[in-house]
Amino acid sequence: MPSLTSLVRLVLPRRCVACGAPGEWMCERCGPRLRPLAAPLCVRCGAPTALAVSSCRACSRLRWLTSARSALWLEGPALALLGRWKRGEISPARLSAALMVHELPRPPVDAIAVVPAVGDRRLLRGADPPAELAVELARWWEVPVVPLLRRTRGVRPQRGLDAAARRGNVRGAFAARAGPCSLALVDDVYTTGATAARCAGRAPSTCMWSRSPARPSIGPLRARRPMADSV
Numbered sequence: 554m555p556s557l558t559s560l561v562r563l564v565l566p567r568r569c570v571a572c573g574a575p576g577e578w579m580c581e582r583c584g585p586r587l588r589p590l591a592a593p594l595c596v597r598c599g600a601p602t603a604l605a606v607s608s609c610r611a612c613s614r615l616r617w618l619t620s621a622r623s624a625l626w627l628e629g630p631a632l633a634l635l636g637r638w639k640r641g642e643i644s645p646a647r648l649s650a651a652l653m654v655h656e657l658p659r660p661p662v663d664a665i666a667v668v669p670a671v672g673d674r675r676l677l678r679g680a681d682p683p684a685e686l687a688v689e690l691a692r693w694w695e696v697p698v699v700p701l702l703r704r705t706r707g708v709r710p711q712r713g714l715d716a717a718a719r720r721g722n723v724r725g726a727f728a729a730r731a732g733p734c735s736l737a738l739v740d741d742v743y744t745t746g747a748t749a750a751r752c753a754g755r756a757p758s759t760c761m762w763s764r765s766p767a768r769p770s771i772g773p774l775r776a777r778r779p780m781a782d783s784v
């Protein structure tokens with residue numbers, strides 16, 4: 554007579570969250586292909602730089618954000634994982650939070666806020682990765698998740714828009730209540746910072762730290778020329 558555990562494993566075999574291969578949550582092929590944002594980089598936004606710097610050209614316009622850091626480049630297994638998560642096929646919040654805790658310093662925050670999902674889209678796909686991620690990060694950091702932000706209107710999907718269009722798309726799209734003075738703003742992907750900056754601009758907090766599992770490895774945020782303030 555098989556145990557309940559072995560029965561569950563038989564019916565629901567453990568699968569790689571990136572490629573779906575049976576075995577482990579992250580298979581031996583996908584695990585080594587996860588690429589963290591490695592030094593030298595900009596401490597404030599994680600952009601690759603020739604030398605370690607405290608800020609760079611890429612993040613100079615993120616005036617509302619204290620820092621904006623992601624754990625991994627959004628490519629290969631990380632891209633597959635987040636795509637499957639957004640489509641509601643898997644819910645790897647615990648794994649993603651553990652990756653972020655491993656790769657990023659803990660920000661000195663009192664609470665976590667979430668970039669709110671567009672209601673229809675969340676209903677359509679059945680998943681809300683930022684909210685799920687925030688719950689797991691709250692356990693690691695021992696802080697509450699606060700309902701600070703809400704959407705005031707729908708927006709077009711940001712995918713495919715350039716940085717200026719992204720900023721225009723989310724302008725006036727968020728409202729915020731009073732909250733703690735130091736907040737982590739959690740999202741699933743960080744692209745140009747338009748959404749995070751707009752949320753941070755609405756939140757009456759003194760410090761806003763954007764944190765996400767991944768960001769695209771190409772595009773306008775890649776900083777090639779560091780500013781002079783090396784750390």
Ligand SMILES: [Zn+2]
Nearest residue numbers: 569572580583
């Ligand atoms: Zn795999």
Ligand SMILES: [Zn+2]
Nearest residue numbers: 595598609612
């Ligand atoms: Zn930077």
